Amino acid sequence: xxxxxxxxxxxxxxxxxxxxxxxxxxxxxxxxxxxxxxxxxxxxxxxxxxxxxxxxxxxxxxxxxxxxxxxxxxxxxxxxxxxxxxxxxxxxxxxxxxxxxxxxxxxxxxxxxxxxxxxxxxxxxxxxxxxxxxxxxxxxxxxxxxxxxxxxxxxxxxxxxxxxxxxxxxxxxxxxxxxxxxxxxxxxxxxxxxxxxxxxxxxxxxxxxxxxxxxxxxxxxxxxxxxxxxxxxxxxxxxxxxxxxxxxxxxxxxxxxxxxxxxxxxxxxxxxxxxxxxxxxxxxxxxxxxxxxxxxxxx
Numbered sequence: 001x002x003x004x005x006x007x008x009x010x011x012x013x014x015x016x017x018x019x020x021x022x023x024x025x026x027x028x029x030x031x032x033x034x035x036x037x038x039x040x041x042x043x044x045x046x047x048x049x050x051x052x053x054x055x056x057x058x059x060x061x062x063x064x065x066x067x068x069x070x071x072x073x074x075x076x077x078x079x080x081x082x083x084x085x086x087x088x089x090x091x092x093x094x095x096x097x098x099x100x101x102x103x104x105x106x107x108x109x110x111x112x113x114x115x116x117x118x119x120x121x122x123x124x125x126x127x128x129x130x131x132x133x134x135x136x137x138x139x140x141x142x143x144x145x146x147x148x149x150x151x152x153x154x155x156x157x158x159x160x161x162x163x164x165x166x167x168x169x170x171x172x173x174x175x176x177x178x179x180x181x182x183x184x185x186x187x188x189x190x191x192x193x194x195x196x197x198x199x200x201x202x203x204x205x206x207x208x209x210x211x212x213x214x215x216x217x218x219x220x221x222x223x224x225x226x227x228x229x230x231x232x233x234x235x236x237x238x239x240x241x242x243x244x245x246x247x248x249x250x251x252x253x254x255x256x257x258x259x260x261x262x263x264x265x266x267x268x269x270x271x272x273x274x275x276x277x278x279x280x281x282x283x284x285x286x287x288x289x290x291x292x293x294x295x296x297x298x299x
Contacts, residue, residue: 032092034153034162039107042154047134048109050121050178060099060118066143073115080116080172084148085165086124088156089141098139106153112139113149121173123183123292124149126159128166130279130295133158134173134183171292222259222298224271225278227285229293231264238265249288252281271298 055061061073074080094106100118104110111122120137135155142150149170156162173183229245232238238258245267246253255269269285272278275295282293 032090035091035094035106038153042107042157045107045109045154045158048121048136050134050173050183052175052178053119055117055119060101060140064140069143071114071140074117077117077175078172079174080170082148082170083167085146086149086151086156086159086161086168087142087144087147087165088151088153088161090153100138102138104139104152108152109133109135109155109158110139110152111135111137111149111155112141113137114140114143116172121178121183122149123171123173124151124155124159125169125171125292126161126166127169127279127283129160130275130282131159132294222271224273224298225275226268226270226272226296226298227278227282227293228266228268228296229285229289229291231266233264235260235265238267242267245289249285252285268296 055075055077057075061075063070063072065071089104089112090106093104096104098104098110098112111124113120113122116122116137118138118140121134122137123132123134125132133155135151139150142148147165149168151159151161153162159168161168177183230238230241232241235258242256242258246256252269257268257270259266259268269281270278272281275297278295282295285291285293
């Protein structure tokens, strides 16, 4: 994670090594990595709860240059999605200042990004296993080609990304999504995000009293992997969205079911016999509807 204090440390180390002369064998710089004795139960560290934090144009959001490349941070509150490789940083920077001026804690749920506003809240998904976390961006980096985010040790652990760099998908949570609660996975607003140009059905029939009938037929075979498209406080919202999805994706319509799990109503598609099959369906849905589905297992 290149930052000013890193360069100062590196420069001091090189000076000391040169002064020592050829008689002294150079001591390699300490490598980054995990703490030999990390705290227990890091998998249970909760994700941060997003809150609206002001974005200022100066400070960590002013333009900067690293390795001869100029970066212009985003200072507007707007959606942002990106795919690429994720890395993580650990004990080498633990306890040092981040670009925001906060102290880096490798055991907190934070991350670094080259251009996202500081601070920002970001949902990070590992497409290989469907795991997702929310992190708070408070630092700059990474600056390796192809890498899009540098995660804290705990965030990488929860996503199962500690072994190497790996592909991820990231979505910035806007202030409107935070205020409305649309960022939540357990309960989302009754009007989920759908592509702006998605055609609405000519007529929406009134909601039925129960989830039984054709719309809920797959629920009888509830065991397996399901793709969740949304969760709603009101059943009417789930029914209306089910009808919109069925009108847009005829191949998915027979698989849609509403699960009533008070206090929420979950619209899901399935069941699929394997997680991989469900992940493939989720990706197809994501590309068609411009929303972010999640894979869940029912036993």
